[in-house]
Amino acid sequence: MPHKTPSNPRRQFLRQSAAATGLLLAPGLIGCNSSGPASAGEDPEPAPRRPDQGRKLGIAILGLGGYASGQIAPALQLTEHCELRGLITGSPEKLPEWQRKYNIKKENSYTYDTMDEIADNAEIDVIYVITPTATHRDFSVRAANAGKHVWCEKPMAMTPEECQEMIDACNRNGVKLAIGYRMMHEPNTRKLIELTKEKAYGPLTGAHAYAGYAGSPPPADYWRGQRDMGGGALYDMGVYTVNGLAYGTQLQPVAVVKAEQRRQDRPNGVDLTTTYTLRYPDGMTAEGKTSVVEDYNELHIDAENGWYEMDPMQPYTGVKGSTSDGKVLGPPVPNQQSIQMDDDALAILNGTELIAPGTLAKHDIRVIRAIIESAETGREVKI
Ligand code: NDP
Numbered sequence: 001m002p003h004k005t006p007s008n009p010r011r012q013f014l015r016q017s018a019a020a021t022g023l024l025l026a027p028g029l030i031g032c033n034s035s036g037p038a039s040a041g042e043d044p045e046p047a048p049r050r051p052d053q054g055r056k057l058g059i060a061i062l063g064l065g066g067y068a069s070g071q072i073a074p075a076l077q078l079t080e081h082c083e084l085r086g087l088i089t090g091s092p093e094k095l096p097e098w099q100r101k102y103n104i105k106k107e108n109s110y111t112y113d114t115m116d117e118i119a120d121n122a123e124i125d126v127i128y129v130i131t132p133t134a135t136h137r138d139f140s141v142r143a144a145n146a147g148k149h150v151w152c153e154k155p156m157a158m159t160p161e162e163c164q165e166m167i168d169a170c171n172r173n174g175v176k177l178a179i180g181y182r183m184m185h186e187p188n189t190r191k192l193i194e195l196t197k198e199k200a201y202g203p204l205t206g207a208h209a210y211a212g213y214a215g216s217p218p219p220a221d222y223w224r225g226q227r228d229m230g231g232g233a234l235y236d237m238g239v240y241t242v243n244g245l246a247y248g249t250q251l252q253p254v255a256v257v258k259a260e261q262r263r264q265d266r267p268n269g270v271d272l273t274t275t276y277t278l279r280y281p282d283g284m285t286a287e288g289k290t291s292v293v294e295d296y297n298e299l300h301i302d303a304e305n306g307w308y309e310m311d312p313m314q315p316y317t318g319v320k321g322s323t324s325d326g327k328v329l330g331p332p333v334p335n336q337q338s339i340q341m342d343d344d345a346l347a348i349l350n351g352t353e354l355i356a357p358g359t360l361a362k363h364d365i366r367v368i369r370a371i372i373e374s375a376e377t378g379r380e381v382k383i
Helices: 009-020 064-075 092-102 117-119 132-143 160-173 187-197 233-248 338-352 358-377
Strands: 059-061 082-089 109-111 124-127 147-150 177-179 203-212 255-263 269-281 285-291 291-302 306-310 321-323
Touching: 059 064, 059 338, 064 082, 064 092, 064 338, 082 092, 082 117, 082 124, 082 338, 092 109, 109 117, 109 124, 117 132, 124 132, 124 338, 132 147, 132 160, 147 160, 160 177, 160 255, 160 358, 177 358, 187 233, 187 291, 187 306, 187 321, 203 233, 233 269, 233 285, 233 358, 255 358, 269 291, 269 358, 285 291
Parallel strands: 059 082, 059 124, 082 109, 124 147, 147 177, 203 285
Antiparallel strands: 203 291, 255 269, 269 285, 291 306, 306 321
16 A cells, blocks of 8 residues: 555654654554543544545645644645645735745635635645634534545634534535644654553553643734633643643543633633643542643653653653653654644545544543633532
8 A cells, every 4th residue: 555655755764763762653543432531432433535545635724824834834745645735715915925835736725715616626635724713613614515624723613512513514524524633643642642551550540731831921912812712721722731631541531620710801811821620530630730821841640650741741842751660752753743644644545543533622622611611610510
């Protein structure tokens, strides 16, 4: 099968480096089917449309902002199974530069007004939605209705109901829905997940996840500073802690015991920091902390016979895993996003399970809403 023969030398190097450290695990190894504890799974995926195997998937980026230009478009150049072939934007003035830089045909370039015409474009297999969180539902549903597989950035959407609409639209159209949880594809993080699955240090006794950066408070005229657009620490960074605790423990919490949010003092102001405590079915608890004004970054798992952690847990480069008995989980990979996109492309080409499907990410949004409710009411909230 063509995908087994790496054609991109840089990509081959990345794979070989990971394989040399014993950290290259098969896609789909992490629980993301209906039986896995960290998976959502209540919505079985129908048999998806499968493009001809052996060809690269044509990717159209929707939303030409910071993450698309700084990370995803460059990372697509390093992939083995994807090709950046299309652009969708609300700012047509951005198109000439992107078309020149990435050799994109004019007929593969769309605006939000014309994007539904992409249904007739056989060169595009996937639409990657990279826009403010509050817009993910609408753009993803439109992408699915155009018959294209959907990759959507984190956090998946504002509410579990919006997530479900995205899942339903993809199911109806026979396309896959992957969320851009790059850490779930990252080889060192996958090694940590293996330690939990194998109970390598015995049964778990606790966990914490912290993700924050010491920036300036987001301005009111930018979507990251607007609560109803999905700005704020909990959605933007906290989703890494919620998702990290899910894959790190392979458990889903049953309640938010308590939560606190420090919010901007203005209408529609976002949370600058959020702290929370989750409880699991066996009574174990985990602590989460997230911020857009304070720096911290780690995922730590305690077990009866030791601990293991990622510190830091989610920068683009330099994630590092270690254990209480002195093991280092492996060197960081040079480019997380290219691994993520190739994994997702292979799942489409081979008709296999996604590592981070919408059904899994919907669980995290349910937890986020429960954290907000607990912070607002001062009470424990069942999930
Ligand atoms: P930016 O603000 O830099 O870009 C967002 C882009 O979305 C805009 O440039 C615009 O592109 C498009 N857009 C569509 N509708 C709107 C709207 N109503 N208001 C503003 N912009 C709109 O954000 P980022 O690129 O940093 O983030 C985009 C998404 O990617 C978010 O969901 C974020 O959480 C996620 N992200 C994920 C990261 C990861 O590591 N996985 C890292 C960073 C972000 P255009 O002008 O082309 O229409």
